[in-house]
Amino acid sequence: xxxxxxxxxxxxxxxxxxxxxxxxxxxxxxxxxxxxxxxxxxxxxxxxxxxxxxxxxxxxxxxxxxxxxxxxxxxxxxxxxxxxxxxxxxxxxxxxxxxxxxxxxxxxxxxxxxxxxxx
Amino acid sequence: xxxxxxxxxxxxxxxxxxxxxxxxxxxxxxxxxxxxxxxxxxxxxxxxxxxxxxxxxxxxxxxxxxxxxxxxxxxxxxxxxxxxxxxxxxxxxxxxxxxxxx
Amino acid sequence: xxxxxxxxxxxxxxxxxxxxxxxxxxxxxxxxxxxxxxxxxxxxxxxxxxxxxxxxxxxxxxxxxxxxxxxxxxxxxxxxxxxxxxxxxxxxxxxxxxxxxxxxxxxxxxxxxxxxxxxxxxxxxxxxxx
Numbered sequence: 644x645x646x647x648x649x650x651x652x653x654x655x656x657x658x659x660x661x662x663x664x665x666x667x668x669x670x671x672x673x674x675x676x677x678x679x680x681x682x683x684x685x686x687x688x689x690x691x692x693x694x695x696x697x698x699x700x701x702x703x704x705x706x707x708x709x710x711x712x713x714x715x716x717x718x719x720x721x722x723x724x725x726x727x728x729x730x731x732x733x734x735x736x737x738x739x740x741x742x743x744x745x746x747x748x749x750x751x752x753x754x755x756x757x758x759x760x761x762x
Numbered sequence: 763x764x765x766x767x768x769x770x771x772x773x774x775x776x777x778x779x780x781x782x783x784x785x786x787x788x789x790x791x792x793x794x795x796x797x798x799x800x801x802x803x804x805x806x807x808x809x810x811x812x813x814x815x816x817x818x819x820x821x822x823x824x825x826x827x828x829x830x831x832x833x834x835x836x837x838x839x840x841x842x843x844x845x846x847x848x849x850x851x852x853x854x855x856x857x858x859x860x861x862x863x864x
Numbered sequence: 865x866x867x868x869x870x871x872x873x874x875x876x877x878x879x880x881x882x883x884x885x886x887x888x889x890x891x892x893x894x895x896x897x898x899x900x901x902x903x904x905x906x907x908x909x910x911x912x913x914x915x916x917x918x919x920x921x922x923x924x925x926x927x928x929x930x931x932x933x934x935x936x937x938x939x940x941x942x943x944x945x946x947x948x949x950x951x952x953x954x955x956x957x958x959x960x961x962x963x964x965x966x967x968x969x970x971x972x973x974x975x976x977x978x979x980x981x982x983x984x985x986x987x988x989x990x991x992x993x994x
Contacts, residue, residue: 645984650861652781660872660993663905663945670976676984684781724784750787753861754763758983760870761862761991770879770993796879827886847890854988855865855896864880864993 646677648756654688655704656696661689664762665707672714680711681744681752683722685729686762690721692735705737718742722749764789766857768850769798770864773808782863783811788819791853794842795825802829804837816841823849866897868982873994874909875924876917881910884992885927892935900982901932901939903971906994908946911939911971925968932970940982943973 649671651664664680671678682689694705711719723743726733733743744752753759767786771778779794779801786792792815794801801808802824816822826844829835845853854860869888873880888898903910915925932939946967947956953973957965967973983989 647983652863659905659945663872666944667904667976667979671980671983674977674980676980683785684777722785725781746785749785753765753785753859754787757859758986758989759765759859759861759991760983760989761860761864761993762872768990770883795883847886848894850887851890851894851896854867854990860988860990862991862993 644677645757646755647671647679647758647760648752649678649680649760649762651680651682651686651689651762652684653762654685655694656701660762661686661704662702662707664760665704665711667760667762668716669707669710669714672711672716675715678716679718679720679752679756680716681720681722681749682725683749684725687721687725687729687731690731690736690738690741692732692737694737708738712740720744720752763858764791766790766853766860767792768860768862769794769801770796772797772800773806774800778863779808780811783808783815786815786820791821791823791857793823793825793845793850793853795828795850799824799828799832799834802834802838802842804839809839812839823853825850865987866899866985867891868900868902868986868989869898870902870904870979870989870991871907871910872905873992874906875915878906878994880992880994881907881924881928882922885924885931887990887992888931898935898937899986900978901937902942902979902982903940904942904945904979906949908941908949908951911941911946911951911967913968914966929968929970939971940974940978941967941971942979943975946973
């Protein structure tokens with residue numbers, strides 16, 4: 644089976660790419676594919692705690708992230724450097740199962756997956 | 763297992779190329795296309811990072827047609843190889859996978 | 865090599881579609897196979913039948929239609945992304961009681977499963993983003 648890594652680099656709400664990346668991950672998981680998610684650059688903002696999008700206008704990306712576990716995606720990878728640069732508080736995230744990776748670990752992750760789905 | 767990185771954003775307005783340069787590995791290639799070709803200028807803010815990456819064993823390419831469209835004919839980083847879409851296809855075959863930075 | 869191309873940018877407003885087309889043409893010229901073109905996010909706009917650019921400008925949606933026809937390519941448009949953005953085929957137009965449909969011939973509306981299946985069987989998956 645081909646291994647897929649979805650790399651999500653955009654912040655939520657400003658455009659649809661963050662949501663559309665998650666939908667692709669959920670689809671892959673539903674089809675029982677080997678898929679992992681890496682949040683990087685502005686993508687780490689998807690982990691921000693207490694997101695309160697306007698009801699009826701925007702769907703919460705945090706909710707989609709919490710659904711991953713139900714679909715068998717147990718770990719969400721996130722790039723440490725991106726979070727530090729943005730002052731993201733790693734103690735207060737919208738989901739529990741985040742694995743923080745340093746630069747070298749991100750390189751490893753990219754190198755060891757067959758396909759990179761770039762969002 | 764190496765990766766081909768494509769970058770389509772100008773380093774004068776986006777952090778995209780800088781992020782890519784920080785995270786690419788020795789043996790990887792970077793292809794500048796569309797507005798990413800502004801990153802081929804010697805005066806780009808990412809030049810030092812780019813030269814470091816080249817020293818580390820990263821090969822850098824730029825799409826010829828995109829450079830030409832933008833009038834970028836001089837003051838280009840010497841070690842960057844101008845290439846075509848045929849070259850892009852071949853690079854994507856040579857590397858195990860492709861990460862698109864946009 | 866067997867390629868899947870994922871196109872996320874709309875024609876005209878971003879360069880993604882133009883780049884993807886050039887890549888597709890080069891890959892086919894080099895004797896590679898394109899397993900699927902998957903149009904997602906704003907890329908769904910490439911499937912419009914109604915683009916009417918000036919005579920002296922490149923008609924990108926038409927170029928895609930031509931390439932798809934010439935090489936019998938499998939061009940899938942993500943249905944969820946398309947519906948949100950107002951790209952409908954006759955079936956969906958009827959379902960949602962819209963007065964018209966606008967998907968060009970050769971493009972098929974389908975689910976994200978098609979992206980996943982394509983990735984599972986392709987040697988290379990290349991994304992073209994806006």
